[in-house]
Amino acid sequence: MSMSTSERLIEATRELLWERGYVGTSPKAVQQAAGAGQGSMYHHFAGKQDLALAAIRRSAEELGAAAEAVLGGGGSAYARIEAYLLRERDVLRGCPVGRLTMDPEVVADPELRAPVEEVLGRVRGRLAEVVREGLDSGELSGGLDPEEIAATVLATVQGGYVLARATGSPAPFDTAVRGLLALLAPIPR
Template sequence: MYIDVMSTSERLISATRELLWERGYVGTSPKAIQQRADAGQGSMYHHFAGKPDLALTAIRRTAEEMRATAEATFGGDGTAYERIAAYLLRERDVLRGCPVGRLTMDPEIIADPALRAPVDETLDWLRGRIAAIVQEGLDQGEFGAHVVPGEIAAAVVATVQGGYVLARASGSPDAFDAGVRGLLSLLAPG
C-alpha cells in the first residue's frame, strides 16, 4: 500500500486524497481512510481533529499539487498560445477526472465553506494565471484585440473540466481531446 518510511500522518493524508477522488466526501469514511492508510483510529485522531480536519488537509494538498503542476507548464518557455496549448495537451488521466474539479460536485464539500475554500481558491488561481498569460499574448500582439483574457481563461478551465465530464460519461478520452482541439483551433494566432 504505502512505503513503510512514510509517516502515519502522510499515509492518512494520501489515503484521504485518493478516497475523496474516488468516492467523494460521504464515501470517505474514517474506517476506509484508516484501512487504506494502514493506520489505527487512535493514530488518525492523534494527528487530526476528525474527518473534516483530515479532509481539509487532503483537499489543500491536492489543490497545491494541482497549482504546482499547472505552474510548471505555465512558467515554461514559449509564446502565450504555446504555454496554454501545453497546459491543455499535457498528460492527464482523463477518465479519472480532476481531483479538484470533482470536489465541486460533492454537496458536502460545497456546503462547507472551509472545505470549499481551497477548491474555490484553486479554480480562481487557475483562471487568473491563464488570464495573465493571455494578457501577455495580447501585449505581444499574439492575439487579436477582441480577445478578453478573463473570458479565455474561463473557456480554458471550462473546456478542461467539461472535457473530463464528457470523457467519463462516454468512457473514452476522445471527447476531452476533441474539446481541447476545438478550443486550440479557436485560440490559434493568425
C-alpha cells in the same frame, strides 16, 4: 524512508476523495487504506473534516504547481496555453480538485471549499495573464477579454473530464481541447 502515519492518512484520503468524493469517503475506509487504527487517526486529526481539509489542501497545492510549471514556462502565449491544455492528465479519473465541487458537503463547508476556490481562481488568473501577453504581442486576436478566455480554457478542461467519463474514453476530452485550440489559433502574420 517510509511515510509517517499522518502522511499515509492524508494520501489515503486524497485517493478516496478523488475516487468516491467526500460523501463516499468514510473514516473507516481511510484507516483501512492507510493501514492505521482509529486511535492513530484521531491522534493526528480531529475528524473526517480535518483530515479532508489536509488532503484537499495538498491536492490544490499540486494542481497549482502543475499549472504554474506549464504556464510559467518558456514559449509563446499560445504555446503555453496549448501545453497547459495538452499536459498529461489521468483523464478518466478526472480532476481531484474540480471533482470536489460536486460534493454537497464540500461546497456547503466554507473551510473545505476555500482551497478549491483559491486554486481554481489562481489558475484562472495565471491563464488570464498569459492570454493578456498573447493579446499584447498581437499573437491572439484583439478584442478578446483575458478573464473570459481564461475561464473558457479552465471550463473546457473541467468539462472535458465529464465528457470523457460519460463515454469511458479519454477521446472526448482531447476533441474538446482540439476545438478550443483551433478557436484560439494565433493570427498568421
